[in-house]
Amino acid sequence: FWTETIKHIKGELEEQEFAMWFNIEYLRSTERELIVAVPSSFYRDQVKQRYQSYIENKIRELTGKDLSIQFEVQSKKDPPKTPAAPEKTESLPEQKKPARETKSQKSAKQNHSQLRKDYIFDNYVIGDNNNFASNAAMAIARNPGDAYNPFLIYGGVGLGKTHLMQAIGNYIYENSDQKVIYITAESFTNEFIHAIKEGPSKAAAFKNKYRYADVLLIDDIHFLQKKYETQEELFHTFNALYDAKKQIVFTCDRPLSELKNFSDRLSNRFGKGLNVDLQPPDYETRFAILKMKTEARGVNIPDEVIALVSKNVSSNIRDLESALIKLIAYAELVGKPITVETAQQQLKDVFASPRQTNMSIETIQRVVADYFSLSHNDLKSKKRTQNIVFPRQLSMFIAREITEYSTTEVGQSFGGRDHTTVMHACQKIEERITADPSLESTIQTLIRMIKEYSAKS
Ligand code: ADP
Numbered sequence: 001f002w003t004e005t006i007k008h009i010k011g012e013l014e015e016q017e018f019a020m021w022f023n024i025e026y027l028r029s030t031e032r033e034l035i036v037a038v039p040s041s042f043y044r045d046q047v048k049q050r051y052q053s054y055i056e057n058k059i060r061e062l063t064g065k066d067l068s069i070q071f072e073v074q075s076k077k078d079p080p081k082t083p084a085a086p087e088k089t090e091s092l093p094e095q096k097k098p099a100r101e102t103k104s105q106k107s108a109k110q111n112h113s114q115l116r117k118d119y120i121f122d123n124y125v126i127g128d129n130n131n132f133a134s135n136a137a138m139a140i141a142r143n144p145g146d147a148y149n150p151f152l153i154y155g156g157v158g159l160g161k162t163h164l165m166q167a168i169g170n171y172i173y174e175n176s177d178q179k180v181i182y183i184t185a186e187s188f189t190n191e192f193i194h195a196i197k198e199g200p201s202k203a204a205a206f207k208n209k210y211r212y213a214d215v216l217l218i219d220d221i222h223f224l225q226k227k228y229e230t231q232e233e234l235f236h237t238f239n240a241l242y243d244a245k246k247q248i249v250f251t252c253d254r255p256l257s258e259l260k261n262f263s264d265r266l267s268n269r270f271g272k273g274l275n276v277d278l279q280p281p282d283y284e285t286r287f288a289i290l291k292m293k294t295e296a297r298g299v300n301i302p303d304e305v306i307a308l309v310s311k312n313v314s315s316n317i318r319d320l321e322s323a324l325i326k327l328i329a330y331a332e333l334v335g336k337p338i339t340v341e342t343a344q345q346q347l348k349d350v351f352a353s354p355r356q357t358n359m360s361i362e363t364i365q366r367v368v369a370d371y372f373s374l375s376h377n378d379l380k381s382k383k384r385t386q387n388i389v390f391p392r393q394l395s396m397f398i399a400r401e402i403t404e405y406s407t408t409e410v411g412q413s414f415g416g417r418d419h420t421t422v423m424h425a426c427q428k429i430e431e432r433i434t435a436d437p438s439l440e441s442t443i444q445t446l447i448r449m450i451k452e453y454s455a456k457s
């Protein structure tokens with residue numbers, strides 16, 4: 001029945017996807033379990049996330065058997081296992097082939113869609129932080145216009161919004177003749193303004209270009225705040241596409257409800273479909289991402305080093321990648337393998353930077369509130385008495401100083417305040433420091449206390 005099931009799955013999936021993820025070997029089955037072998041724990045985790053329930057359902061559908069799949073990791077070399085620690089380096093032949101190469105096999109079809117060839121599902125690591133979003137994205141890619149429309153992916157910088165959005169686009173582009181258009185909200189705005197200036201025929205051409213897309217991907221729509229005319233234009237584009245059941249995907253750095261100076265009717269339309277957020281990746285996912293990226297580049301970096309970077313760079317995936325690139329560049333220039341010591345040395349600044357710590361705003365609030373004999377809820381409350389306003393502004397200022405969070409995110413953590421409030425707070429504190437330099441040392445004391453508190457907890 002396994003051969004039969006696999007045959008069906010092969011028929012349903014794209015060749016490339018199948019080749020990539022179905023390096024699965026049947027071992028044995030019992031009344032209730034199916035035991036299969038996969039080449040590495042990384043592979044196992046990915047296959048589990050992506051296909052476990054899909055395969056189980058398929059078996060049920062075909063044979064009526066209700067089996068739960070158990071994965072056994074069996075690398076060709078079969079190194080000894082240390083269960084808690086991340087897997088020792090095992091080769092993943094499928095992953096070694098850079099995405100670019102597989103894509104170049106595609107016919108010479110012109111790509112007008114502006115998509116990056118390497119932003120595909122095959123190299124998008126799935127973890128708890130993006131599980132829901134990636135599953136939805138894959139469903140949309142398989143059934144554009146039908147699954148969830150419109151689809152909005154939101155979340156902070158460097159968390160994989162653009163990659164995921166373009167993966168949808170690339171998948172549809174590769175597997176159909178649909179016209180996929182990817183554009184950032186910023187370029188859309190510029191193009192629109194330009195077209196209007198050029199006169200009616202250019203304006204009409206602009207409208208047509210977008211209204212005749214089969215799949216429209218617009219990145220970073222928070223950029224459209226205050227751009228009322230572009231919002232109006234996009235509203236009409238949206239309606240035309242939506243009525244024609246064309247797939248529309250947006251990304252945004254915050255939930256729609258937090259957009260300011262953004263037309264209600266537009267945000268209502270955008271919110272009609274599915275909205276999902278991307279969270280920062282946890283340690284395991286960071287490790288898996290780095291592992292995948294090193295393997296894709298064909299470089300050999302020991303797992304201890306990957307673990308070290310995963311542990312120390314927790315802000316987002318973009319930072320994680322730049323740390324890795326730095327290491328690879330060093331290894332290539334010096335021509336010898338990276339060790340934990342060299343990594344520590346090379347990434348000293350990255351690791352030491354307070355912005356890289358995963359200091360929470362909550363910690364800052366607790367320490368500052370405690371320092372001023374307030375409760376940390378006071379800082380998040382709406383209360384506006386001076387004894388609370390100043391510590392609150394100070395906490396916001398410190399949060400901006402020592403964390404990676406944007407003004408929007410900081411505002412969020414202070415009872416859902418606007419980012420302009422945070423900017424205003426920072427300005428106020430700077431003014432006070434100028435007027436009273438001793439405040440600077442108070443701030444330094446607080447920062448030290450916050451770091452101590454954070455190291456202990
Ligand atoms: P955002 O658009 O949210 O700012 P990007 O999509 O540009 O983030 O992602 C930043 C970098 O991190 C890109 O190089 C992207 O390929 C990589 N990346 C993000 N998420 C993942 C993931 N889940 N697996 C692999 N790479 C990822």
Ligand code: MG
Nearest residue numbers: 161162163219
């Ligand atoms: Mg982006």
